[in-house]
Each structure stands twice: as structure tokens, then as C-alpha cells.
Amino acid sequence: MNIGIVGLGLIGGSMGLDFRACGHEVWGVSQRSSTCETALEIAAVDHASTDFATLALTDVIFICTPIGLIEPTVRRLIPHLRSETILTDVGSVKASLVSAIAPLWPNFVGGHPMSGTAESGIRAAIPHLFVGNPYVLTPIDRTPTAAMTIVANLVADLQGQLLYCQPEAHDRAVAWISHLPVMVSASLIAACLNEADTEVLTLAKALASSGWRDTSRVGGGNPELGQMMAEYNQTALLKTLYAYRQQLDAMINTVEGERWESLKTTLIKTQAERPQFLRD
């Protein structure tokens, strides 16, 4: 199959490596010619260009740009495409993107591979990045079945664990497990930095260990990504933030009221239920 990949970073580059290993021919497009050269050098693509016109004869195009560039990329791609070409994306928020893109290009299937590493960029691309990890497709009523099947087969080539859901259900789920944790974790760091007693703050910095490290990790991550999550998934994120604040208030009331058995009951529950969210 002739596959196009727009945006040659960690995700796009890793897809290229795996699709080529499966025998597909891969056309990559990046804004930067240096990225195109690197993609060719590491054999993530068969062809690379800064020109969308080179994708004219591809069967399926994966849009792997940052989330804010997905819709603009589709608009710029459209003049070059045959109507049979299937578009799919890898954006981490789906409802707003699907409702913006589906009217522009009916042959579109929203997607979200739940894969990544701490690295980014084409040099970070690795084979087998998607193996065993969830890969969500979010078709809507008018998504052509044929398009969905073809994208699903390509996800199978990547050995992703295929899941289907509505774009809105996807966004509410990722708000819980991905976007809310960023806000919770960043608030922890920010609150601590506001400690007015410098002796206490200095001591806190000296004493912080693995508990702090883990709880603060995603709050100390990429600021642009955090902003984009909030911007593109505002409705679902706010819903989880309100629910979280309510839970936090209950926790504060329990500690204020010295209801230690009740606190322990909550902690027994969170300890018992957490493993349901862990795959290994």
C-alpha cells in the first residue's frame, strides 16, 4: 500500500519504520528539508519532501503533526488528493478535530495511538513503538466502512491494540487518565513553589525523593502539550477538574475532621482499584 505520513517526528517516523518493514511504500512530508533528509537516512521513509503534492498518489495519509496543525494540514492537503485517499490523524483529542475535519474530507478516520517515549523528533523514532499499546479509532456514523477497515488493518500492521469509541467518549477518558493528571501534577509543583518560608522550601527541595518525583513528573512535562490538551479538550477536562476538586474537598474535610478510619477506607479503595488501570 502507498502510505503518506505528514509530520516526521517520534510518531510519524516510528510509523514509517514499521510500515516499511511490513512492505508498504512510505512517502513522508515535513516542513523542514533537514527532517526529510534525516527520515531518509534512518530509513523511516522511502521518499521525503516538503511538498504536499508528492502525496497525490498515496492510498492512506497519517497526519502526525502537533495537534494545532492537524486541521490546517488537512486544508492544505486537500487540493492535492484523489477522492479515494483516506486521511487519518494521531491527535490526542478527537471530538473537536473529527467535527472539524469530517465535513472537509468524508474519507477521514480519527485515530489516537497511545504510544510515546520521553523523547521527540525524528531522531527518536524507533521500530515497534506501537506494539501492544492501545490505538483508538473514533469513527462517526458517516465514516465510510471501507476507510475504517483499511486504517484498522494498518493499525494491525503496527501491532497496536485496536479500540473503537465515539470521539466524545475518547476525550472524556483521556481527560481522566492523561489531561487531568497533568493539571493535578502541575498544581502540586506550583503550590509547593509558593511556600513563603524559604527554609521550608529549601528543605523540601533537599528531601524530595521518588514519591515527589513520580507525582510531579507529568506536571513538569512539555508546556505546549499541556496547553494544547487543555485548549482542545476543555469541556471534558473541566468536567474532570470539577469532580477532582470535589474529591479533594472531601479528603480535606476528612483530615480536618480527624476521621482517620474514613481516610484509611478511601486509601484502601484507591490501593485496591488502581491496578485496574495498569496493563502490566
Next chain:
Amino acid sequence: MNIGIVGLGLIGGSMGLDFRACGHEVWGVSQRSSTCETALEIAAVDHASTDFATLALTDVIFICTPIGLIEPTVRRLIPHLRSETILTDVGSVKASLVSAIAPLWPNFVGGHPMSGTAESGIRAAIPHLFVGNPYVLTPIDRTPTAAMTIVANLVADLQGQLLYCQPEAHDRAVAWISHLPVMVSASLIAACLNEADTEVLTLAKALASSGWRDTSRVGGGNPELGQMMAEYNQTALLKTLYAYRQQLDAMINTVEGERWESLKTTLIKTQAERPQFLRD
């Protein structure tokens, strides 16, 4: 030196291994004779007993029981001790313990080694557990200098990174970096479990990955420990919880008001400042 260790778990057992390796003679006491046998078997102690009287001739005793048993242990120990014997503890909260124990036994130095693993119990004891990690001592005005010096030298034998501070400053610092994260993280799990839409909750469980795993880790930890932290450090913990709620509210207002540049500014700051809390 003749060293006593009461409570032969991960901390007490690991101390015994290192003190013996430094040439000290170690007397261990545990409530359970099976633990005494294991401690002897793994060579964490030279002598082991369930009887406090066996510690009568020791120079320094480390009380390594769970936090709720530290004061009761001191009261039971006292009838057996010579007045020169130095007592120190490893409890993770200091102000309430120091003010309870100092009047009972003047030759007392509060301590807190910031070391641990995911394991617990005597079988989890390992050599070099304390190497390079902060070990806080919290002397007060009337703590004898000689006692403090002797405990400090033993911390040096463990190769811990010695820090001194007031018990209250210690408790406020660990509230920020250890106890607040548990409440923040447990609230995240509890809030998520309250999601009423079962499709969304099932999907959240299926999609959760490393971000969720890290942010929820300490909230899914030992419930008794979480309860004890809150109970023994209530005042300092509540102070951090109020500050955290205020920061969370500011974050919610920013997302509600779509002030994306302001959100990004906060996330740039948390990303930039977080490494000050990480030692490696």
C-alpha cells in the same frame, strides 16, 4: 559501639546490616520471634530477642517501628535503660514525636532517614540503603550535644547525607514532598473511580499509561502509612492541602477563562523549577 535496633523491618534490618559491616555490635528486638530468627539468619543483627531487657547495655538505640508505636516503645524501653543510653527514631513525622519523647528521655535525638524501597519487612533489608540519601536529625534546644554528635557519626557510618532542622520545619517540608502528594494522588484515583459513565470509565482503564501510572502511584500505596502521615502531621498537611486547593482553583479558573497563554506560563514555570527537587 553497642547498637540496639527496635523494629526489624526494611529500615531496622538494613541499618543492622550496615552497622555490623562498620564493626558495631547490633542487638535487635522484634515483637515476633520469627522475625528475630530471620534477622539472625540474614546477619542483620548479632543478637536478637523479643525482650527489651536485652538492650540494657547498648549505647544507642534506633527505634524503627511504625510511627504509631514509637512513643509506646520508648515508654516500655525506659525501665530497662541506663541514663547514658541515647535514643533516636526513624519516624517520618517529627514535631509531635519529639515533643512527646523528649520529656520522657532527655537523651533523645529525633531522626528521619529518607530511604526506602517498594518492599517492607526484614526479608527486604539490603546493605547500603541509606547511602547518599538525606538523613534528617531534628535536635531541639535541650538535646545534649554529645548525643547529637554520636547519632550524627552513626548516620555518617550509614553514608547518609546529614541534614539538621527544627522538627516543625521538617514536618512542613515532608508535608509538601511526601504527604501532600499521597493525598493529591489518592484523590485522582478516587475522583476517576466516581465517573458515572461506565463506558468512559472502562475506556479510561484501557487507555491509562505511564502518565497515569506515575501520578497515581503514591495514592495507591500503603493505606496505613497514608493514614499515619495525615494523623501525625495533620497541621502541616492541612496547610499544604489549603495551598494546593487554592492553586488548583487558579488552574481551573485559567482553563474556564481560556487563558491559554497564562496556562502555558504556569506550565513553563513548573517544568523549569521541578528539577530543583530532583537530586539526580
